[in-house]
Amino acid sequence: MPVSSTAQTAPIAIIGAGPAGLFAAERLSQKGHEVHLFDHMARPGRKFLMAGRSGLNLTHAEPLEPFLQRYGTAREWLAPCIHNFPPEALRHWAEDLGEPCFTGSSGRVFLKSLKASPLLRRWLTRLQDQGVQFFPHHRLVDMQGLSLAFQTPERLIQREASAIILALGGGSWSRLGSDGRWTSLLEGHCTPFAPSNCGFMPDWPDDFLLRHEGATLRGITLSFDGQTHRGDLIITKRGLEGAPLYALSAALRQALARSNPVTVTLNLRPTLSHAQIMERLARQRLRESRSNKLRKALNLDRTMRELLTQLCPDARTPGELADAITLIPLRFTATAELDRAISTAGGLKQDALDEHFMLRHQPGLFACGEMLDWEAPTGGYLLQGCFSTAYQCAEGVHRWLSQPLPGKLPS
Structure with missing residues (x-):
């Protein structure tokens, strides 16, 4: 349901412009929220584009039960997210953006264009049309409640938010944005990163x-x-x-x-x-x-x-x-070295989050995507996990802003 201007006095701040952050921004802006998207890189979706260099493997077409088993020990944690936004929904989302998909002989689902760049261009246009504002070259350096501090090339900037979503990625491919430095802001709530899908x-x-x-x-x-x-x-x-x-x-x-x-x-x-x-x-x-x-x-x-x-x-x-x-x-x-791994294990612990992906120690602070402590093999499971947790996280933010929830800060 749309949110009235009085219900949200400050924008929702999403930090991290990878697929999880972008999708959370899309979902929340569709629901009428004002969304500001921050990233320390110059352009969004850098790692997403690299994943599409050999043909973007969006998800997998196998039945849902074996699909869920691919997440190993995180299966029970991620199952509700993937049930709510399953592989068919991700495929329909891409096709709604004008990028048809096909299923390969291995069951992997690819874009017919075999490129991520056309999808990303259309996606960013949709976000812009929905009013999402993007702030590049903003590195998160501090959080105090719902107050944020960003280092930009010019100066330190303070921002207030009605809710915050962290979508900061894992600890590999730092040159594309996922450098894992965010863990210093959440000490005591993270498992150390380890290489996954690696040599x-x-x-x-x-x-x-x-x-x-x-x-x-x-x-x-x-x-x-x-x-x-x-x-x-x-x-x-x-x-x-x-x-x-x-x-x-x-x-x-x-x-x-x-x-x-x-x-x-x-x-x-x-x-x-x-x-x-x-x-x-x-x-x-x-x-x-x-x-x-x-x-x-x-x-x-x-x-x-x-x-x-x-x-x-x-x-x-x-x-x-x-x-x-x-x-x-x-x-x-x-x-092989952590920075060259396709993905990473470790990150924000499951017990640090509630069922709405809000951090238990900080009402209004949510997280999603690869920064959470789960891992999956290649084959479409990584992107599906990012999209599905972003979907669940966005729903949690919308619920938190729209109705009283346990732990919500008084207005």
Whole structure:
């Protein structure tokens, strides 16, 4: 319901112009609230644009129950948000902005344009038409109740708000805006950030990584702790990256915290059985070198063959090579650096917030998006979580401003 001018004496302040902050601004301005959106970057949606460089994966089309399981320990926390703003609603939202979607063979939902920039342009136009005011180059440096202090390039600025939404992001990709510095304003209410959907460092010689930097191990599987994930692994000078590792990142990170190193099983040819691999190798001429047998029988490229030499040097017979190819022990010693992770675990704790996403210690202060302590794999689950928590948060702000709620400050 629209809010009368007397019900809101100051604008709602939203800090953070990523997808969560933008969507909360859209929802609240649609309901008649005056919204001011602050960000320390020059332009909104910088990380959102980067996510769309390889085709914006908006959400996922799998049934809701397995969808919710992707959020792991945060499932029960996020389930009400996602029920209230589910994947179908996010897809309809994009299409209402003139950006049709399609579902890929993996179930991932993409924009047909495969770009984030047209969607963001139309989105910002909608926000402008709804009266949202954007304030760039404003870094939040202090909060006292509903009073805010921002550092701008020129001076320190004070602002008053009727309610505040923090949508400040996680702790990775600081050059795009998510630097995690906001945690100093909420000491005692945050779990330290940790990399999620990240690369890992194998215990390989540095010269092997440098020699094969940029090479891709295609169509492999990684298995760990009862989970198996298939995809491609990319070798970089910082270690290994790729979808199978991202899917295992939470389990691997937790295991590394208990013991080091952690061993994962790598299968270079998961579409072939052990017997089929043995049969193909047995058909090769005895006088062929091991490298030629692997190349001719199984189409293993140079990187894969050298990896087998590095990790399984003694495998020679068809049976030994079949074991090596399907059960390579891959030992990881550390995660890749936090700032290069696709997303982060940690952030504002669940018990710091009520069911309306308002901080328990400060009435009128709300939070949403990646700054909350939840994590999810790639595949559309990250953006869905940001949009759904922003939806729930905006509803909470509207309720708080529109009717008496426990803990609301007297007017």
